Amino acid sequence: MLIALAWWGSKCLAAPAPAPAAAQAQAQAQAQAQTGYSSAALYNLANAYARAGKPGLAVLNYERAKLLSPHDADIDANLRHVRETAGVPPEARKGFERLAGIAKPRILAWVGLAGLIVAGAGALARRFYPRRRGLLLAATLVGICLLALAVANAIAIWPVMHEAVVIAHTAPARVAPVPIEEPLFVLPEAAIVSMRAEHDEFVLIQTQAGRMGWVPSTSLAPIVPKRQTK
């Protein structure tokens, strides 16, 4: 019993204490996973972080809110404001992303499924009702268009699934996943990076300028949190 207690104590002492921002993000993620996410709640939370001078967590929650409400002008405006204040260059959305994000992904997903059903049923029905071939062909084409829209939206969102926001004040990026290396460069808070790989407590990131380096995982928070196992 004493040995087990001593081992547990040593484990507790040896475990590195997470950074305050990372602990805050983790606690927030757990709380939200229990209560669920809403665009307004995320937006309000981001505003609270922005007012508290935590641009990293603010940008993180704005980006999450954008996933649920991609066309909310308030989210865009505040996100741009916080990024400017933090000295991070704003993101320029490409034409494809604008086109693909004409509606909420949750809606577009079901629209795409409906399109699949319409297209499939139309294609089959043309075999049984040859007299209504024209009408059924039009229905099939409409279904294919809806399906294509959903697929385009999924392709546009896919990179976000692997993006993270720097929530620490600064995040040194190193050439290898060991803390003794001299940093290659330092990421500012609120910067958005792509996650390429993970190793122990480090994440291999790539900046929008194409630079790559290993950053402590406690300095980052993924925009789409992993689903908590119940």
Add this chain to the structure above:
Amino acid sequence: MSGRSPRGLGAPIAAIAMLLFAVAADAVAAPSVDATIEPSQIEMGESARLTILTSGSGTLSVPLPVVPGLEFRVVGQTRQIQMINGATIESTSTIIRVTPEEAGLFSIPGVTPNSPPLVLRVNPGHGGGSLSQPNGASPGTAPLVPGSSSANGLRLTPDGSAFVRMEIPKHEIYVGESIPVEIQVGMRDGFVASVNGLPKFNSSDFTLNNLSHQPERAARVVDGKPFTVLSWRTLLAAIKPGTFSLNFETPLTVRMRTRPLRDSMLDDLLGDPFLQNIFGATVSKNITVASPEAPFTVLPLPTQGKPPDFGGAVGNFKISTEISSLTNTAGDPLTLRMRVNGSGNFDRVESSMLGATAEWKTYEPKATFNPADPTGYRGEKVFEQPLIASQPGAHIVPPLSFSFFNPVTRRYETARSAPLKVAVSPSAADIAASNPALSANAKGTPADDSHSGLRPDHAESEARVDSLTPPYFERPFLGVTSTVALLFGGGWVALRRRERKTHDLQGARERSRSQMLHALLERMAAASAAGDEGAFFNAARSALQQSLGARWLLPPERISLADVDGRAEGADRADLRQLFMLADEANYSGGPLQAADFERWTELVRRQFAPESPS
């Protein structure tokens, strides 16, 4: 003497003979060792031959001598056995190759304590290349063989096996200036066993870009002998001003002659390396081949006229600028690009682009370099800088400048771009701020947070979701979608297969029917030609039964005159009925029929098999 009996001398003669025999036997039985070296004077790169001859009745093992600076290797051994006066005498000759590792006078100790030492003189070679030995001995500077030569501006190694050459465009450069340099390592085919490293120089006054591990390879003839030339192209830059000399060295493993040159002349005439290798007349040796020293004068950059924004770029460059869009909305980012084209040290081409102004909010630029040649001496460096116009209106992006030192004109130059005009329209927030009526959003909350510049919070009215992951990437959704897609795909495939099967069945029936018609018509024609009414009408009735059976969905053999009466329609009804009756009549009565009738009935049968027959 003559009076003495010979018998009296016999005993002493026999005794002497026995004594002599014993002495002789002892003499040949005792092992002897003799050692010779030839030649006793050689030059670096050659080998001498040490021959150790042992003879005697017993086997004598002779250890190899150990002399620092000389390498001994047994290359052959011969053994000879002789019988002398009943005694077995064994003589062994051991041939040892002695290869010097450095020049000097060497004393090889005798192989037995009583043997005198052997002396070998090794003269240093003479020539351009240098040899450095693995033990760090000082390299010789003279050629090893008289045939070493300078040819075509190249300086060969003493044995003519390799050369290193450095090609540079000029010998006077400025501090920080990069010049393209080509390093060539030539290896005589068959002489050089391997290249043991990249060319390198030992000067700390210059820097060299990384060399590729896969140089260009080309064949070249030097003095009539084939060489393989490896070429590396890279950039060389001087660090500090002064007068320097620079040469490159490359470690190689070469095959060296082990015989004096005069013995190898025939080999050279016949294409030396291969013959030497076949007869074991070469030995591998690690050498370092150096290029001739090249003088450099490195000039300092002038201090006079140095622009304040000079960042160390030396070369000849031009710049151009462009912007991602000439019209924009206030608050939206634009990308300003500056392209620097030309030749020079692009690693020192830097720019801070546009500084923050009242009109523009700027961010740190990022740079990418696109080399136009493998060395990176020529190319284009592109700087990209995000800009945001803070206010709507017509804005000017100021001209950008880039300063460099041009070594051709020997002065600093500044390249400038043209200004860019951008029209910036007001943003939605600016419009809302200027119109109080629009400053409230749909939720009835103020549109702006005056304290922090943030828009106000939202009222939570929408339902919460349990995950931020879009449904596309959720397994249940993917499962449902995949199932639906599979169902439709499977249904479509099943329908296609059924249609194809039906089509195939119809086709088979048509083919069968056509074949049968063909056979029956042939039978009818044969019967008509033979005047056999019975056979003709039987075949005609069978053909009609096939046609009508397929049409009425009845078994053909069960169709009778009664069926024709009850089901047949159209103009051919009477003819059909008559043909059936004639068939019965021909079968049972055997009455005669006219030849013209055959043609008529044949035509009737053909009509019935037509695709759109009236019945």
